[in-house]
Amino acid sequence: MDSEIIKWIWQHRDYPHFKYDKTKLSILISEIDYQRGILDGMSKLFNQEDIRNIEIDTLTDEAINTSLIEGEVFKRESVRSSFRKKLDKDFDGRSDKYSTAATDSLVEILLDCSLNKDPLTLDRLHGWHNCLFENRYSRLDRINIAKFRTHDDMEVVSGAIGHEKVHYKAVPLSSMDEDIENFLEYCNSSDENIYIKSAIAHLWFVSIHPYDDGNGRISRAITDSILSKQTLHTEFKLYSVSTAINSDRKAYYDVLDKTTNLFKNRNFDITLWLDWHLNTLKSAMIDALKNIEYLVEKTKFWDIHRKQSLNERQIKVLNKILDKGAENFEGGINTKKYISLTKVSKATAVRDINELLEFGCIKQVQGTQGRNVRYRVLV
The missing domain is CATH 1.10.10.10 (Winged helix-like DNA-binding domain superfamily/Winged helix DNA-binding domain)
Structure with missing residues (x-):
């Protein structure tokens, strides 16, 4: 790429002071607050055992779908067993035959995102990355694990050999450390609306693209970590953002492309991304409410027929x-x-x-x- 061509979002003179129209998002934010309020209210209808099962199911969905977005497939029974080992006091881990080292590590990330309310730090990011790739290769090449990339030529590419299409070129090493520092400061200190904050953090991290691999999964873990600070009556949030993203994966990559490519986003305006991310968050909450309604139906059914x-x-x-x-x-x-x-x-x-x-x-x-x-x- 010609260094004089201004094409990527981090090359804009105002980066990382992202521009967006919050007034266009105000109704959507109110709708999300309304859905979350219903979720909080529904959570009071169940006993602790039922709530824990809902939480495990939601976390399992999150783990499976954040991996599916990147083309990695985990068996549901393996992920669920890994969560039950950690969260279900009645689960006999000694007889567990489904969980794997990989699902145990993935579970560690999501539990830390949900339960650890401490500030986001480099050590936490590297710990999550270690869980993703510990003792593993990325295809044929060994990647840097639990540390940032050491090269400038980080590109997001698709297409067959000889016909590759570059979708994005990441922040150069010369400015990456400062960018990460500013990013962590934003995540830990910004008083922006939590839904907008989670969406900006997601976009910002994938824009930096600091790891050799796993940037998408880490960015979604960061989103989870920010949103999890808002839980009221449960230990874990009862909705899965990654599940909603995975159901519309093409739109996810399309809107990232339209936002991070300045040829397509000449005004350096991320409102489109925020609108898409917030609508996805709203959809995740609506889907969660449907799943809880199914549980209510199931409970009523067995109250009638259990004998x-x-x-x-x-x-x-x-x-x-x-x-x-x-x-x-x-x-x-x-x-x-x-x-x-x-x-x-x-x-x-x-x-x-x-x-x-x-x-x-x-x-x-x-x-x-x-x-x-x-x-x-x-x-």
């Missing part, structure tokens, strides 16, 4: 449906799906379904019959 003589297969299928929300279980339940979920014969599946009908657990979907008959859970 009935249901077998393990029937309980498994009912919980599978209730965990997703009865209205989200596409097509309802039928004999074929029941067999797929329980691995039983058709005769056994039909018998189980007929018993569920007799107990009033399910009801035939109106307009379905014969081979196409379907059932829905009564909640």
